[in-house]
Amino acid sequence: MEKEIIVSAQNLSIGYRNKGENTPIxxxxxxxxxxxxxxxxxxxxxxxxSTLMRSISHLQPTLSGTITLSGKExxxxxxxxxxxxxxxxxxxKTQTGGLTVNELxxxxxxxxxxxxxxxxxxxxxxIDSSIQAVGxxxxxxxxxxxxxxxxxxKAMIAKTLVQECPxxxxxxxxxFLDAASRIEITQLLHEIAQKENRAILLSTHDIEQALVLxxxxxxxxxxxxxxxxxxxxxxNHQMDTLFEGKNVRFDKQRGSFSPTLGYQxxxxxxxxxxxxxxxGVNAINRLGIGQASTPQGHPQLQFLDKNRILYKGEDGxxxxxxxxxxxxxxxxxx
Amino acid sequence: xxxxxxxYYAIGMGAILLLLFASNLFFGSLSIPCKETLRILxxxxxxxxxxxxxxxxxxxxxxxxxxxxxxxxxxxGLLLQTTFNNPLAGPSILGxxxxxxxxxxxxxxxxxxxxxxxxxxxxxxxxxxxxAIIGALCVMFIILLFSSIVKGTLTLLIIGIxxxxxASSAISLLNFFATTEGVYSYMxxxxxxFSGVSLSQMPYFSGSILIGLIASLLLIKPLNALLxxxxxxxxxxxxxxxxxxLLLTTVGLLSASxxxxxxxxxxxxxAVPHIARLLLGTSNHNTLLPFTILTGASVAxxxxxxxxxxxxxxxxxxxxxxxxxxxxxIIYVLVHQHKIQYFN
Numbered sequence: 001m002e003k004e005i006i007v008s009a010q011n012l013s014i015g016y017r018n019k020g021e022n023t024p025i026x027x028x029x030x031x032x033x034x035x036x037x038x039x040x041x042x043x044x045x046x047x048x049x050s051t052l053m054r055s056i057s058h059l060q061p062t063l064s065g066t067i068t069l070s071g072k073e074x075x076x077x078x079x080x081x082x083x084x085x086x087x088x089x090x091x092x093k094t095q096t097g098g099l100t101v102n103e104l105x106x107x108x109x110x111x112x113x114x115x116x117x118x119x120x121x122x123x124x125x126x127i128d129s130s131i132q133a134v135g136x137x138x139x140x141x142x143x144x145x146x147x148x149x150x151x152x153x154k155a156m157i158a159k160t161l162v163q164e165c166p167x168x169x170x171x172x173x174x175x176f177l178d179a180a181s182r183i184e185i186t187q188l189l190h191e192i193a194q195k196e197n198r199a200i201l202l203s204t205h206d207i208e209q210a211l212v213l214x215x216x217x218x219x220x221x222x223x224x225x226x227x228x229x230x231x232x233x234x235x236n237h238q239m240d241t242l243f244e245g246k247n248v249r250f251d252k253q254r255g256s257f258s259p260t261l262g263y264q265x266x267x268x269x270x271x272x273x274x275x276x277x278x279x280g281v282n283a284i285n286r287l288g289i290g291q292a293s294t295p296q297g298h299p300q301l302q303f304l305d306k307n308r309i310l311y312k313g314e315d316g317x318x319x320x321x322x323x324x325x326x327x328x329x330x331x332x333x334x
Numbered sequence: 335x336x337x338x339x340x341x342y343y344a345i346g347m348g349a350i351l352l353l354l355f356a357s358n359l360f361f362g363s364l365s366i367p368c369k370e371t372l373r374i375l376x377x378x379x380x381x382x383x384x385x386x387x388x389x390x391x392x393x394x395x396x397x398x399x400x401x402x403x404x405x406x407x408x409x410x411g412l413l414l415q416t417t418f419n420n421p422l423a424g425p426s427i428l429g430x431x432x433x434x435x436x437x438x439x440x441x442x443x444x445x446x447x448x449x450x451x452x453x454x455x456x457x458x459x460x461x462x463x464x465x466a467i468i469g470a471l472c473v474m475f476i477i478l479l480f481s482s483i484v485k486g487t488l489t490l491l492i493i494g495i496x497x498x499x500x501a502s503s504a505i506s507l508l509n510f511f512a513t514t515e516g517v518y519s520y521m522x523x524x525x526x527x528f529s530g531v532s533l534s535q536m537p538y539f540s541g542s543i544l545i546g547l548i549a550s551l552l553l554i555k556p557l558n559a560l561l562x563x564x565x566x567x568x569x570x571x572x573x574x575x576x577x578x579x580l581l582l583t584t585v586g587l588l589s590a591s592x593x594x595x596x597x598x599x600x601x602x603x604x605a606v607p608h609i610a611r612l613l614l615g616t617s618n619h620n621t622l623l624p625f626t627i628l629t630g631a632s633v634a635x636x637x638x639x640x641x642x643x644x645x646x647x648x649x650x651x652x653x654x655x656x657x658x659x660x661x662x663x664i665i666y667v668l669v670h671q672h673k674i675q676y677f678n
Contacts, residue, residue, distance in 0.1 A: 059565060083571030092563040095419060098617030098676030099561065110559055111571040117555035117620075143615070145675030163570070 003034040006166050006199045007056065012065035014048065014055045022063050025051050029065070029225050031218065033201055035166060038193040040210035041203040043220035044243055049203045050171060052220060056201070057088050057169050070166065083111035087160035089153075089170040097145030101136055101155045102127065104144055108162035123162075130161040133196075134188060150181030157188065161196070168192075170202040174209070182206055186213045207242075211255045263290030271303035280309075283324055287331055340614055340621050347613075347628040351401075354635035358397035363642045363649060364388060392529065395536055396638065400528040402543040403596050404606070404634020405627040406588040409550045411603030412610075412626050413585050416557050416619070417578060418481065419564075421667070421677065422491060424604030425589040429473045429498030431600075434593035435524070436501040437469025438462050442520050443512035459535050459595070463542070466594035471586045473497055478582060526597035526652035528638050539595055546588035550623060553581055557619040600653055601660025602637070606630040608667050617676045633659065 009031050015024035025048040033039055043049045054060035056067060058074055067074040069085060077085065087108070096104055108130075109123045119127070131137055134154040144152055153173055160168050170189070174182040186206070190213045193200045201218075204210055210217060211230045219226040219233065219242055226238055233239055239250040248257045267284055269291050271277035280303045281291050292298040302310040309321040311331075321327040360371050366385050374381045374389045407425060414423040414430075425431050441461045473494075480493045509517050523530070531539045556577040559567035568574050592599065610626040611617060637659060641650045671677045 057569070059568070079568070079573060080571050083569060086569070088566070088569045090563075090565055092565055093419075094563055094566070095416075095421075095561045095617060095676070098611060098615065100616075100618075103616075103618050107559060107562065107570060110555065113555070115552075115555065117558065143675050145677075 003036045005032050006035050007031075007033040007067065007069055009056075009067045010065055012055070012067060013063035014051050014060075015063050016051075017061065017063065024063055026220075026224060027063075031225060031227055033167065033199045034216075035199050036194055036197045037199060037215040038190045038213060039199070039201045039216040039218060040214040041201060041218045041220060042205075042207055042210060042242060043203075044246075047220045047222060049220055052225075053169055053171050053201070053203055057086050058082055059088075080111065084163065085165050085167060087163040087165035087168045089156050089160055089168070089173055091171055091175060097143060099144050100141050101131060101144065101147070101158075102140045104155050105131055105158045105162055108159035111163060126162050126164075127158075130158040131155075133161060133192065134158045148181070150177050150184060153177065153181070153185055154188065157185075157192070161192070166198055168198055168200045170200070172203055172205070174204060174206055182209060186210075190214075208254075208256045261285055261288060261290075264288055266290045266292035266298050268292045268295040268298045268300045269303070270300070272305060276303045276306065279324075283328055284331065287328060289331070340616070340625075343613055344621070344625055344628065347625065347632060351628055351632045351635070354632050354639065355397055355401060357639055358400065358635050359389060359393050361639065361642065362388070362393055363645055363647075365645070391533060395531055395533050396529050397635065398536065399531040399539065399596065400634040400638040401631040402540055403528060403592040403599065404602055404630040404632070404637075406543045406546060406592045406630075407599060407603040408606035408610075408626045408630025408633070409547060409623065410585045410589040411605075412607040412619075412623065413550060413553075413557070413581050414603075415607055416560050417581050417585075418490060419560070420488075420491065421608070422604070422664075423494075424601075425470075425585065426498075426598065426600045427491060427604060428477055428494035429496075429501060430470050430477075430494075430585065430589050431593050431598040431603075432498040432501040432505075433473030434466040434470040434590045435598045436505055437465035437467070437472075437590070438523065438594060439505045439508045439520060440469075441465035442523070443508045443516045460538070463538070463591060463594040467586060467590040469501075470590035470593070471583070473501065474582050474586050478578070523597045525654075526599045526656070527641075527649075528596055528634070528652065529649075530595045530597070535595070539591060542587060542591040546584050546591070547627065549580070549584045550588075553577070553584065554619045554623055556581070557623070561617055597652070599656060601656040601664075602630060602634060605660035605663045606633055608663055609633070611676050612667075612674070615675065 009029055012029040013024045013027040014029065015022060015026070041049055041052065051060065055062050058077065069077065105127050106119060109119060109127065110117060113119060113123065131140055134157050136151060136154055136158065139147065139151065144155060147155065174185050177185060186209045189200050189202065192198060193215070211234065214230055217228060217230050217233050219238060221241055221244070223241070226233070226241070228238065234252055234255065242250070243257065247260050249260045251258050265288070267289055269277065269280055269284070271280055280301065284301065297314070299314055300312040304310060306324070307322050309327050311319045311321065311327070319330070321330065359375065360368055366388065370381055370385055371389055374386050411424040414425065414428060415421050445461070476497055477490065477494055481490055484490055484493065509520065556567065556572045559570045559572045564574050589603065606629050607626055610622060610629045614621060614625055616622055637652060637655045640655045641652055644650060667674060
């Protein structure tokens with residue numbers, strides 16, 4: 001069964017309006033976001049990711065076309081309705097070090113509380129369960145300043161959860177995090193999208209993670225927006241368009257970008273197991289040596305295990321290396 | 335629980351406030367026996383007439399003025415720090431006090447102390463008050479204008495200081511062309527003092543301060559949202575423009591009323607919010623704002639007490655005392671900012 005569409009855009013133009021003059025960054029954009037799906041927006045710097053995010057969150061007016069949110073045009077929403085429909089997480093600097101996790105998450109209830117911001121019993125229950133959902137229950141009374149960067153981001157996510165918005169937008173939520181927290185946060189968002197049936201759109205530079213955990217990928221380049229399932233985009237060579245003209249190539253096997261190196265020499269490489277082959281090729285690539293498809297006319301490199309590497313030159317002379325370090329040192333001198 | 339601890343802090347600060355208020359009534363440059371003071375305060379009319387006058391007509395209004403001014407300036411500082419997302423904002427730093435001073439100078443030096451509006455003529459202190467409010471609001475409007483153009487908060491502070499300088503030089507020019515008498519009274523006013531509000535003016539003074547304080551308490555919800563920054567606050571349904579205008583008008587009312595009556599008082603607005611945050615540890619305005627009111631009132635009463643230290647030899651100007659208390663706190667905060675949680 002197809003999931004419920006929450007956002008759709010037709011013929012959308014986004015960009016800047018200055019003194020009545022439009023400077024479009026993108027025109028003719030069409031897209032949809034569905035409940036229960038995690039969508040990752042990928043694109044090089046300057047492609048307009050933030051502009052697109054801001055346009056969808058109504059922080060920036062669109063130039064033409066329409067965005068429909070839950071069956072109603074975005075421009076017809078008032079502030080109160082918007083605050084209950086779209087929750088955002090930005091990279092803006094905040095002054096929240098002196099708030100406890102509880103107090104920070106409670107701010108997310110503001111769209112529902114009265115003039116004085118007093119919390120009802122139900123509000124408190126919702127705050128508690130959101131803090132639990134992001135796994136911060138043990139730190140409820142801790143000040144934000146006492147948390148790690150990853151935990152702070154989790155608290156912000158909990159704040160967005162109590163806002164009870166069907167749509168959550170996150171601008172580079174993993175930008176300042178270490179590798180472990182990045183995976184953890186992306187996984188958490190994936191889980192929230194499914195369990196709580198929310199539509200989540202995040203922009204990120206973390207392509208590997210995005211391809212693993214996103215239900216949909218949006219590729220935004222100067223040419224426009226391409227949407228699809230990660231696997232379709234990878235196998236249809238769409239990922240290659242992401243950094244076109246740059247000196248990088250997309251490795252379909254690994255699901256990541258790596259530098260394009262010009263190879264003057266080629267070796268025929270074999271190995272006893274896959275990870276050994278992968279890292280063996282990695283090592284010779286760095287030395288400017290490519291991988292040959294046939295043994296004919298090429299030196300051969302045989303990785304028996306990590307401490308036994310057999311090298312056979314074109315002249316038939318054989319050398320054995322006992323470590324990668326020894327191998328790279330010797331090969332570099334050739 | 336942090337809430338419990340904060341309650342004790344609030345009770346403690348309340349007790350300090352009462353103690354300082356009483357001290358301001360019992361001690362002054364003229365020594366009056368405590369027993370007599372108590373008798374006079376209890377309404378005993380048989381006490382010495384000159385003592386009665388000093389306590390009821392001078393010390394009591396002065397203590398009340400200090401209490402209200404301290405609260406007003408501190409709340410102004412807190413509101414500015416949150417609104418501009420900058421812990422170093424304050425009514426004197428951003429040039430708001432200088433703007434108010436310029437308004438006062440215009441009234442005192444050019445118009446001879448009164449403003450004519452149509453057939454109505456406000457004279458004396460009301461004219462000064464209106465001049466101060468208009469001056470403060472003008473500077474605030476300029477700062478607001480720049481805040482939408484420049485991004486960095488440090489830049490905005492420096493622009494505030496520059497606007498303050500321009501207002502200062504306008505004041506100097508006014509002084510140059512004014513009468514000696516006018517210059518003298520303006521100079522005395524500029525030294526700062528809590529003794530400028532007479533009992534008959536007290537209703538106007540306390541009225542405008544109380545309106546400002548109540549308004550600030552009603553703005554706690556947007557203030558808390560603004561801790562996240564403007565775009566987050568907007569996403570939480572806060573009407574940014576309206577909230578900011580309300581906040582700045584409140585600041586204008588509070589700091590201008592104080593400046594009009596007591597002169598431009600430095601450092602209380604800047605330092606007290608930091609004292610309050612350092613003591614409580616929280617940035618949550620639900621507790622921070624009321625606590626800042628108590629702390630500000632206490633600090634001002636303490637400063638006023640310090641002013642009368644020389645005894646019968648005279649009174650120290652207020653602006654000679656406030657930096658001694660305020661500046662070390664700001665230096666402490668700046669040096670330790672990486673360890674202080676509300677900065678992070």
